[in-house]
């Protein structure tokens with residue numbers, strides 16, 4: 095299948111511009127597979143982050159057709175189907191050659207092309223105390239034991255791979271740079287409620 099990729103390219107001191115690349119791809123190819131091919135076969139100057147290629151490390155978050163996502167998770171088939179559905183909802187005919195728009199994440203300044211400066215993301219994460227903490231706890235001799243119910247409370251936020259996609263899409267962060275961002279709130283709340291120890295210390299415990 096022929097697909098056009100419209101990639102927003104930019105450096106720190108340049109206004110962004112869109113560059114088009116055409117590729118013959120399989121529906122099962124991920125967006126990251128395609129970016130790799132563009133870089134290896136057509137344009138070695140294209141910059142983007144990647145590492146695990148398996149939705150584990152969080153390095154490859156970018157905007158795909160207007161929403162932040164992991165490039166190694168989204169595949170061509172589902173993106174094209176999404177574009178077709180949008181066209182159908184708008185009573186338009188889908189483009190013969192689908193066009194996939196690729197852009198850097200939002201709410202963070204661009205260093206080059208799809209690589210953004212995540213300094214504020216990491217600083218805000220560091221600024222927040224974790225929900226699960228050893229502070230105000232007795233450190234056991236061997237290990238902390240946890241019940242399945244206690245672990246369940248952490249399942250959702252514990253799955254965060256810190257890719258920055260939520261931060262990129264966060265409107266609150268866009269209008270208020272004192273807001274630490276959803277990733278930092280997840281670290282602070284752990285999917286449960288804040289708790290206070292009877293002695294009044296601001297410890298957050300898994301209960």
Ligand code: FES
Pocket residue numbers: 143144145146147148149150151152153154155164165166167
């Ligand atoms: S490359 Fe690691 S999450 Fe995509």
